[in-house]
Amino acid sequence: VKVSKEQAAENRERILSEAARLFRERGLSGVGVDALTDAAGLTHGSLYSQFGSKDRLMAEAVNHAFVSTGANAGRIKSIAEAIATYLSAWHRDAPGVGCTMAALGCEMPRQSKAVRRSFTEGVKGAVARLGGLMSARRKRQRENDALVVVATMVGAMILARAVDDPKLSDRILTATLARLNEQL
Amino acid sequence: VKVSKEQAAENRERILSEAARLFRERGLSGVGVDALTDAAGLTHGSLYSQFGSKDRLMAEAVNHAFVSTGANAGRIKSIAEAIATYLSAWHRDAPGVGCTMAALGCEMPRQSKAVRRSFTEGVKGAVARLGGLMSARRKRQRENDALVVVATMVGAMILARAVDDPKLSDRILTATLARLNEQL
DNA sequence: TGTACATCAGTGAACGCGCGTTCACTGATGTAC
DNA sequence: TGTACATCAGTGAACGCGCGTTCACTGATGTAC
Numbered sequence: 001v002k003v004s005k006e007q008a009a010e011n012r013e014r015i016l017s018e019a020a021r022l023f024r025e026r027g028l029s030g031v032g033v034d035a036l037t038d039a040a041g042l043t044h045g046s047l048y049s050q051f052g053s054k055d056r057l058m059a060e061a062v063n064h065a066f067v068s069t070g071a072n073a074g075r076i077k078s079i080a081e082a083i084a085t086y087l088s089a090w091h092r093d094a095p096g097v098g099c100t101m102a103a104l105g106c107e108m109p110r111q112s113k114a115v116r117r118s119f120t121e122g123v124k125g126a127v128a129r130l131g132g133l134m135s136a137r138r139k140r141q142r143e144n145d146a147l148v149v150v151a152t153m154v155g156a157m158i159l160a161r162a163v164d165d166p167k168l169s170d171r172i173l174t175a176t177l178a179r180l181n182e183q184l
Numbered sequence: 185v186k187v188s189k190e191q192a193a194e195n196r197e198r199i200l201s202e203a204a205r206l207f208r209e210r211g212l213s214g215v216g217v218d219a220l221t222d223a224a225g226l227t228h229g230s231l232y233s234q235f236g237s238k239d240r241l242m243a244e245a246v247n248h249a250f251v252s253t254g255a256n257a258g259r260i261k262s263i264a265e266a267i268a269t270y271l272s273a274w275h276r277d278a279p280g281v282g283c284t285m286a287a288l289g290c291e292m293p294r295q296s297k298a299v300r301r302s303f304t305e306g307v308k309g310a311v312a313r314l315g316g317l318m319s320a321r322r323k324r325q326r327e328n329d330a331l332v333v334v335a336t337m338v339g340a341m342i343l344a345r346a347v348d349d350p351k352l353s354d355r356i357l358t359a360t361l362a363r364l365n366e367q368l
Numbered sequence: 369t370g371t372a373c374a375t376c377a378g379t380g381a382a383c384g385c386g387c388g389t390t391c392a393c394t395g396a397t398g399t400a401c
Numbered sequence: 402t403g404t405a406c407a408t409c410a411g412t413g414a415a416c417g418c419g420c421g422t423t424c425a426c427t428g429a430t431g432t433a434c
Contacts, residue, residue: 001411002396008410029213030294032387044388046411054388095293101343106290108346109279110214116348123347144359148340151360152332155339159285162292163307164300175328176335183367186377186429195377216420228421230378238421 012050014040019061020068024103025096028058028111059114065100066122070129079133079149079184086153087177089170092160101126101150102157126150135184149184152176196234198224203245204252205280208287212242212295243298249284250306254313263317263333263368270337271361273354276344285310285334286341310334319368333368336360 003011018039022031033044033054051057076082085091091098100122108119131139131146156176160169187195202223206215217228217238235241260266269275275282284306292303315323315330340360344353 001394002398002409003411004397005410007397011410026294027213027291029211033389034386042410043412045390045413048389049410101346103290105342105346106286106288107211110210113348116346120347120349120352123343124352144355144363147356147359148336148363151340151343151356152336153339154343155335155337156332158289158342159307159335159338162285162289162300163304164297165304168304168308171328172331172335175331179328179332185379185427186375186431188377188430191430192377217422218419226377227379229380229423232422233377 008050011040011042011046015042015047015050015057016061016064017068019057020065021096023058023061024065024098024100028104028107028115055112055114058111059118062100062104062115062118062122065103066118066125069097069099070122070125073126073129076133079130080181082130082133083149083153083177083180083184087156087173087180089173092157092169092173095161099154099157101154102161105154105158123150149180152180192234195224195226195230199226199231199234199241200245200248201252203241204249207242207245208249208282208284209280212288212291212299239296239298242295243302246284246288246299246302246306249287250302250309253281253283254306254309257310257313260317263314264365266314266317267333267337267361267364267368271340271357271364273357276341276353276357279345283338283341285338286345289338289342307334333364336364 015036019031019036022036022039033047036054036057037044037047047054047057051060073082073085076085086099095103100119104119108116111119127143127146127150130150131142134142134145136142136145153176156172160172163169163172199220203215203220206219206223217231220238220241221228221231231238231241235244257266260269270283279287284303288303292300295303311327311330311334314334315326318326318329320326320329337360340356344356347353347356
């Protein structure tokens with residue numbers, strides 16, 4: 001059942017975007033190849049035609065996740081807007097379309113070189129984008145400021161999602177948001 | 185091969201401390217029951233005599249991990265000392281004996297109630313301990329300050345371990361350490 | 369103190385299941401003439 | 402434009418493997434007498 005080149009490219013894109021969502025929702029090791037191809041309306045064999053292995057798909061899906069969230073974040077015009085959007089209950093409750101660092105960060109130390117490289121590039125991109133909104137005079141200082149803000153927001157989001165106590169979860173987000181707003 | 189009560193209690197403790205280390209090194213889903221009991225010099229069946237299921241062991245091991253790192257952290261006398269110890273290359277490279285939040289945070293949203301409850305109690309304990317070192321006048325403000333510092337350190341540690349670029353990893357730690365020292 | 373026996377922590381074979389991957393095959397695409 | 406055929410994206414059965422869990426059994430512990 002060969003399909004047209006356009007159809008094949010479309011299938012590839014659909015696998016990637018479903019993978020980017022599923023991996024962020026359930027973790028890299030929490031989603032099997034059947035779940036990935038089922039979500040795209042295909043059978044598991046097609047994954048091997050398109051990507052060769054689950055690991056290669058993971059590397060591309062991590063990149064895809066960073067790119068799609070980065071496209072949304074690109075519209076943001078100030079640091080205040082960036083942190084308010086990031087540290088929201090909406091973002092906490094929608095990991096599948098949210099920050100890749102907060103969703104997959106803890107799994108990275110145990111991933112292949114290819115997957116970690118995609119992730120590292122994504123982190124650099126996010127820091128560069130936020131650095132562009134910073135007010136410090138020197139570029140290096142803006143990057144360092146962005147690095148710390150990113151680390152703070154990622155840590156707060158991970159903890160807000162992790163804890164089993166809704167009040168504590170909300171408090172992590174609001175306290176972090178208030179503190180970052182004070183500083184900037 | 186029944187063993188004495190003291191021996192059984194010792195075996196239980198050994199499984200727990202090995203589990204607390206292995207889970208932080210390889211993740212909750214990355215360690216099987218055989219690996220857990222092998223590390224304690226027992227067979228997998230003994231895990232079911234002692235804990236009933238892997239999930240119950242996970243809940244106890246998460247608590248054990250928090251308690252053992254909390255005992256070390258209890259000796260720390262100032263915020264400056266706490267953040268310098270936390271944001272060190274040594275801590276980054278020793279996840280098995282390090283912060284439970286940084287090691288397992290991302291996996292928590294998908295865990296059972298029992299595991300998440302252990303984790304949540306651990307987070308509250310860590311925040312309370314750090315809050316005790318804070319200088320704000322009101323208790324609630326000290327807790328909020330501690331919450332943000334914990335989130336910042338956890339996020340920085342997760343990213344420093346995740347990225348595949350040693351220079352960026354070091355920079356995440358040093359920039360975060362410098363910024364937190366400025367603020368406090 | 370010595371003997372008989374119930375207890376139960378730990379053993380190891382076996383279970384069903386889902387994992388990532390392989391591979392012979394299918395059949396529409398798209399090219400060569 | 403029409404026909405013949407090579408290509409290759411996708412199918413689905415099958416693979417070996419490790420997972421968490423069960424269970425009949427072992428045999429030293431620890432208690433009852």
